[in-house]
Amino acid sequence: MRSSSLMKLIILYSFACNLIWLATCSRGPVTISRLVSRQLFDSIFLHKDDAVCPANGFYTYESFVQASRCFPGFGNTGNLVTRKRELAAFLAQISHETTGGWATAPDGPYAWGLCFKEEVNPQSIYCDSTNTLWPCSPGKTYHGRGPIQLSWNYNYGPAGRALGFDGLQNPEIVSNNSVIAWKTALWFWMTEQRPKPSCHNVMVGRYVPTRQDIAANRTAGFGLVTNIINGGLECGIPTDGRVSDRIGYFQRYATIFNVDTGPNLDCQYQQPF
Ligand SMILES: *[C@@H]1O[C@H](CO)[C@@H](O)[C@H](O)[C@H]1NC(C)=O
Numbered sequence: 001m002r003s004s005s006l007m008k009l010i011i012l013y014s015f016a017c018n019l020i021w022l023a024t025c026s027r028g029p030v031t032i033s034r035l036v037s038r039q040l041f042d043s044i045f046l047h048k049d050d051a052v053c054p055a056n057g058f059y060t061y062e063s064f065v066q067a068s069r070c071f072p073g074f075g076n077t078g079n080l081v082t083r084k085r086e087l088a089a090f091l092a093q094i095s096h097e098t099t100g101g102w103a104t105a106p107d108g109p110y111a112w113g114l115c116f117k118e119e120v121n122p123q124s125i126y127c128d129s130t131n132t133l134w135p136c137s138p139g140k141t142y143h144g145r146g147p148i149q150l151s152w153n154y155n156y157g158p159a160g161r162a163l164g165f166d167g168l169q170n171p172e173i174v175s176n177n178s179v180i181a182w183k184t185a186l187w188f189w190m191t192e193q194r195p196k197p198s199c200h201n202v203m204v205g206r207y208v209p210t211r212q213d214i215a216a217n218r219t220a221g222f223g224l225v226t227n228i229i230n231g232g233l234e235c236g237i238p239t240d241g242r243v244s245d246r247i248g249y250f251q252r253y254a255t256i257f258n259v260d261t262g263p264n265l266d267c268q269y270q271q272p273f
Pocket residue numbers: 215216217269270271
């Protein structure tokens with residue numbers, strides 16, 4: 001068999017496996033509701049459905065639970081403390097990404113997660129044109145959308161491929177379909193994108209630093225997750241306001257879940273990936 005036909009066969013095979021996964025995953029077990037009930041969820045996101053929040057009505061508890069069924073390891077790996085800490089870290093990072101809070105906001109700055117579904121005033125269309133694997137579609141913009149504010153063609157492309165939508169031609173679906181929006185956030189959280197580890201593996205103690213990671217001070221902890229998400233802009237610099245906002249959310253949620261945050265909350269001494 002010529003190697004190009006073999007390549008096609010492999011692609012077809014992985015595509016078929018992915019279709020099967022997609023078709024069955026939405027009927028997977030519901031485990032996340034054991035850690036976070038609707039009542040607890042609502043007490044975490046006190047203002048997400050306020051009229052002033054552009055995302056009001058969008059990020060429902062039901063769609064979060066539904067999306068989590070495709071990621072059975074999420075909040076379901078390790079002992080109870082580890083599971084709660086991972087969930088608190090995830091909810092904290094998406095809260096910062098979508099925050100509507102400010103220093104003197106009602107109920108404090110960290111009660112305003114999930115206020116936005118789309119980036120306000122994007123400064124670019126987030127098209128990395130050097131990326132030929134995931135080429136941008138004309139007229140489309142890959143600015144932040146959804147709980148994790150998925151950005152860039154090289155994230156929309158693979159997220160869509162994994163989750164069953166055309167991320168390059170139809171990026172808008174991430175701000176139009178709540179279950180897909182949650183799935184993109186969980187996909188980002190669970191998926192290793194080398195040389196970065198997955199956020200999930202960092203929070204459940206499965207991160208194995210490489211020699212480069214050790215030289216760059218990339219030690220496990222919430223700060224490393226921040227580094228994975230936006231380290232290029234936020235890490236390796238003295239006290240960044242965005243990093244402190246992420247930490248503030250994490251501390252509030254860790255208290256709510258009654259777990260400690262673990263070490264290395266900050267990434268100011270870490271080099272970005
Ligand atoms: C690693 O962290 C220490 C402080 O803990 C800092 O002095 C050093 O410059 C850091 N190294 C790198 C490569 O950033």
